[in-house]
Amino acid sequence: MQTIISPLLVSHRLSLAPSVPRLLNNHHRAPPSIRLSSHRSTNSLRLFSSAAAAAASASRDSEMATEDVQDPRIAKIASSIRVIPDFPKPGIMFQDITTLLLDTEAFKDTIALFVERYKDKDISVVAGVEARGFIFGPPIALAIGAKFVPMRKPKKLPGKVISEEYSLEYGTDKIEMHVGAVEPGERAIIIDDLIATGGTLAAAIRLLERVGVKIVECACVIELPELKGKDKLGETPLFVLVSSA
């Protein structure tokens, strides 16, 4: 398999962070660890204090974890993510979060940023998409007092399931959830490491909505904005820490 041994890994002891941010950002001169919005992002406080404003937000911008002042934790998180070219196939620049998980401060900060955002929002369900959503979801669920609900590929869950189909580049796939895991009226967030085309998250939203759950937000560590995944999410807002153009 084609690989690049990143110098990032050699220095991957606990607190050594390389000075070069790892995000691929050929087109911006701005610090690549945040995406400077050419559109206005809604301030995170405003998003939750005014549901009307959120619903009316015509610019379907992903909520960035920072607004006017960058949270100092974001740069470290962004720089801890490794990019692997041509995986799983030529032309794809794969955003590898395993290096983030090796950086104890960056991983702790990642979870803290999500927990801070959701802890007072009456969220009773954190749904995480297999398999990398399983890494971020449970720590968040534990910290905010919510249950964790895994959303899995077909035939992995042992009990009775409901499933939702979604499109791939070629063909379709399915995502499943246990019947009875959630109840109508519960408030949920859906977690994954990354949003690309948005197909998986859109399917997860449909699955939860079918059983009467309100999805408060989708939350990802990384967004690939050029793939416009947030457009697939309908009314559901998207929150990301890092945008990789």
Place this chain on the structure above:
Amino acid sequence: MFAAENGLKGDPRLEAISAAIRVVPYFPKKGIMFQDITTLLLDHKAFKHTIDIFVDRYRDMQISVVAGVEARGFLLGPSIALAIGAKFIPLRKPGKLPGKVISESYELEYGHDRLEMHVDTVEPGERVIIIDDLVATGGTLSAAISLMESQGAEVVECACVIGLPEVKGQHKLKGKPLYVLVEPSELDEFC
């Protein structure tokens, strides 16, 4: 070794954890009583107890790496890693990890499978615990131990929520200690 025999005898948390695990008969095939931990994850208190017990055990053991076996080890490992200040390393099925990997094969009932790990993630001498939801034959955990040892790491212990009868009386796996919280839950009239 089971937690109840190792300092947690009578701990009510163990009963809560056991009660929260659902048994699904005949999954994935006849004869198997599948131990479903998704119901444990729905029970916030019981899930917290699970993590707390592992964290209390490992926090003062200078563990710098928690390795979790895909996919259910991912549900447990990161929370433990975060609480004890360790790195989390995912051990995955073939073809999932994007960078350079090492791999180890292990036996299934019929055939083999492989477990992979990124290179350059552990340093020689680092102290590691390996987490999975359940240990049956120990094949997967053995492969995980081999991967870690091939990189010069020291596996301090393997830890699982559930241990099947095959492991009772066995305190070690490939010479490494095994720590298990509960025995398999039984089917009761509510299932």
